Amino acid sequence: MEDLLSQARQEPLWNTNRNIVVGLTALSLFLVVFPLFGPGPFYLHLMIMIFMYAVMSQSWNVIAGLSGQISLGHGAFFGIGAYASSYLYVQYAVSPWLGILAGMFFAAIIAIAIGIPMLRLSGHYFAIATLLIGISIQVIFQRWEMVGAASGLWIPLTEESSWTALQFHDSKMPYYYVFLGFFVVTYLLVWRLSSSKIGFRLRAVRDDPQAASSLGIDISKYKIIAYAISAVIMAPMGSLFAQYILIVDPERMFNLEISIMVLLMTVLGGIGNIWGPLLGVAILIPLSEYTRIYFGGTGSAVDLILYGLILMLICVFRPDGLISLFPKRWLEREKQR
Amino acid sequence: MTFEIILQAIVSGLMMGLIYALIAAGLSLIFGLMNIVNFAHGEHLMLSMFSSFWLWQLLGLDPLFSIPITIVLMAFCGVLTHYLLIRYILKAKMLIQICATFGLSIFIRALAQFLWTPDFRSVNQPLLEGRIEIAGLFIGQPQLFASGVCLLAFALLYLFVSKTETGLALQATAQDREAAEILGIPSNRMFALGWAIGLGCVGVAGGMMTNYFFIFTDVGVNFALFAFVAVALGGFGSIIGCLYAGIIIGLVESLGGLLIDPSFKLLYVFAIYLLIVIYKPQGLFGRY
Numbered sequence: 001m002e003d004l005l006s007q008a009r010q011e012p013l014w015n016t017n018r019n020i021v022v023g024l025t026a027l028s029l030f031l032v033v034f035p036l037f038g039p040g041p042f043y044l045h046l047m048i049m050i051f052m053y054a055v056m057s058q059s060w061n062v063i064a065g066l067s068g069q070i071s072l073g074h075g076a077f078f079g080i081g082a083y084a085s086s087y088l089y090v091q092y093a094v095s096p097w098l099g100i101l102a103g104m105f106f107a108a109i110i111a112i113a114i115g116i117p118m119l120r121l122s123g124h125y126f127a128i129a130t131l132l133i134g135i136s137i138q139v140i141f142q143r144w145e146m147v148g149a150a151s152g153l154w155i156p157l158t159e160e161s162s163w164t165a166l167q168f169h170d171s172k173m174p175y176y177y178v179f180l181g182f183f184v185v186t187y188l189l190v191w192r193l194s195s196s197k198i199g200f201r202l203r204a205v206r207d208d209p210q211a212a213s214s215l216g217i218d219i220s221k222y223k224i225i226a227y228a229i230s231a232v233i234m235a236p237m238g239s240l241f242a243q244y245i246l247i248v249d250p251e252r253m254f255n256l257e258i259s260i261m262v263l264l265m266t267v268l269g270g271i272g273n274i275w276g277p278l279l280g281v282a283i284l285i286p287l288s289e290y291t292r293i294y295f296g297g298t299g300s301a302v303d304l305i306l307y308g309l310i311l312m313l314i315c316v317f318r319p320d321g322l323i324s325l326f327p328k329r330w331l332e333r334e335k336q337r
Numbered sequence: 338m339t340f341e342i343i344l345q346a347i348v349s350g351l352m353m354g355l356i357y358a359l360i361a362a363g364l365s366l367i368f369g370l371m372n373i374v375n376f377a378h379g380e381h382l383m384l385s386m387f388s389s390f391w392l393w394q395l396l397g398l399d400p401l402f403s404i405p406i407t408i409v410l411m412a413f414c415g416v417l418t419h420y421l422l423i424r425y426i427l428k429a430k431m432l433i434q435i436c437a438t439f440g441l442s443i444f445i446r447a448l449a450q451f452l453w454t455p456d457f458r459s460v461n462q463p464l465l466e467g468r469i470e471i472a473g474l475f476i477g478q479p480q481l482f483a484s485g486v487c488l489l490a491f492a493l494l495y496l497f498v499s500k501t502e503t504g505l506a507l508q509a510t511a512q513d514r515e516a517a518e519i520l521g522i523p524s525n526r527m528f529a530l531g532w533a534i535g536l537g538c539v540g541v542a543g544g545m546m547t548n549y550f551f552i553f554t555d556v557g558v559n560f561a562l563f564a565f566v567a568v569a570l571g572g573f574g575s576i577i578g579c580l581y582a583g584i585i586i587g588l589v590e591s592l593g594g595l596l597i598d599p600s601f602k603l604l605y606v607f608a609i610y611l612l613i614v615i616y617k618p619q620g621l622f623g624r625y
Contacts, residue, residue, distance in 0.1 A: 068432070070435050070436075072376075072435075072439065117615050118611075120615070121614050121615075124374045125569065125614050125618070127374075127435050128374070128565045128566075128569070128610075129610065129611070129614065131562065131565075132562060132566075132603075132607045132610060133607075135558075135603065136603060136604050136607050139600070139601065140604075143600055143601070260443055263439070267433075271432065301446075301448075301451045302447075302451060303447075304443055304444075304446070304450075305444060305447040305448050305451060307440075307443055307444075308440045308442070308444025308445070308446075309440075310440075311436055311437070311440025311443065312422060312437055312440040312444065314436075315429065315433045315434075315436050315440065316422065316426060316437070319429055319430065319433045
């Protein structure tokens with residue numbers, strides 16, 4: 001009993017640990033002033049990708065790390081977000097800001113619609129089902145004439161950079177701050193979530209479904225909540241990415257690689273730990289951008305070879321992720337007095 | 338739409354279904370044995386097709402004759418997979434097991450794309466080609482041959498697992514690893530054997546499909562998905578269940594494509610999966 005208790009205390013939540021507070025303050029100050037040093041567009045792009053994937057991996061972490069369900073088709077929600085905001089903008093000139101909200105709404109609805117029948121499944125069955133769903137949604141969007149079928153949607157360019165249309169043509173700096181904002185808000189919210197009642201119940205469901213259910217926790221309800229939250233986190237990134245590259249097509253937005261990346265980054269960093277995804281992203285995004293520079297586009301697949309290899313190595317040697325390499329006292333809460 | 342067209346669709350669905358069934362049997366065997374789903378199954382199928390293709394391209398060996406070589410190569414690949422990767426994750430959490438075989442699938446597919454480019458290839462003028470007419474139905478010769486071999490492979494697999502001593506040892510390990518070890522059955526070697534047979538099945542299927550399919554690096558993706566569905570439909574770990582399930586999937590795919598819309602074939606099969614796992618999670622012929 002004592003064992004379990006101390007184990008539970010060690011679980012890295014938010015904490016009053018001074019190292020982390022100091023580290024985070026320094027990091028956020030650095031991130032806010034970073035563009036003012038005038039880094040080139042490449043470094044701004046790199047940081048934008050890091051923010052984007054950090055949020056996406058955190059989304060995957062919520063469903064896999066907190067509630068223990070593996071989703072192999074999580075890119076679907078990314079694409080849904082992208083299509084929702086872009087379609088509203090292209091057809092009805094709705095500001096992408098509202099489009100983002102619409103995307104989150106649709107993602108939540110779809111997650112709940114999928115979740116109600118599927119989250120009763122466990123383990124392998126759910127993983128396979130999500131793989132099938134990811135591919136099915138791509139197939140549907142490839143054939144769906146209303147949203148441009150296989151050629152997708154082009155977002156019409158505004159004449160000048162505009163905050164309402166969320167398009168910036170002269171500099172990547174505004175994009176940087178928009179992505180940074182979403183990144184910070186998401187991490188704060190997930191931290192709140194993980195130490196909230198829902199968070200604890202989710203973890204109980206993950207670790208011992210039977211015990212959780214005997215304590216009166218409605219297992220499938222909480223799994224669905226986690227799935228919907230995870231989808232809601234994912235969707236805005238799709239919308240923002242669509243605004244960033246200004247084109248939406250099924251090949252790009254529902255690419256299986258998105259689902260692979262978020263899984264890989266989270267597992268690499270440390271699954272079930274709020275900092276895990278960030279660590280994984282900070283390692284993999286620079287790696288992927290540099291391999292792209294040295295080996296050309298993704299056609300040669302060198303980056304994917306590396307990802308596959310890394311994923312297997314992590315699973316064999318460090319199933320808790322690289323975050324477990326850090327000394328425990330950095331991460332755990334200070335001793336209760 | 339005439340009766341003949343529907344009959345034709347049924348026959349081709351049946352023949353495709355047998356291939357799905359054999360691929361699924363390999364998956365099911367591995368799953369039943371060690372409770373690990375091989376998410377790289379489609380990539381193993383792709384490898385077996387490439388093995389058969391290169392034997393033809395480089396050595397001029399017709400895919401018909403290279404099937405035994407492909408089987409041996411794939412069985413070896415299975416043993417290798419077990420000893421290099423699976424052995425280390427046997428006791429890991431399920432989440433890690435899924436990620437590991439998923440990583441293997443990414444790795445194999447990307448490596449194949451890197452080595453052989455994503456081009457589509459095919460075997461020119463294999464020994465078996467063209468089609469024959471039976472009672473007004475046109476049946477591709479390689480497909481017909483493949484169906485026969487699939488049935489034979491199923492019969493052999495069934496006999497092996499249920500009648501030979503090694504097969505019984507395999508079943509014992511599947512049922513209770515520790516009890517089997519106490520009786521002197523080395524579980525690690527049984528697992529390796531399971532992988533060898535599982536991928537051997539894929540080798541048979543891939544070797545025959547080389548005759549009438551394009552060979553490219555993503556070829557396995559859809560087959561693996563259908564195999565997952567077939568395994569769930571037939572009941573995890575049931576070999577005969579796989580046979581029926583594969584046939585059902587082949588028929589649904591071909592009839593759905595004919596009667597509704599061919600571009601949504603995947604969705605029909607997916608719908609079956611959902612119905613099955615929700616209403617009859619033990620599968621149609623499951624043991625559990």
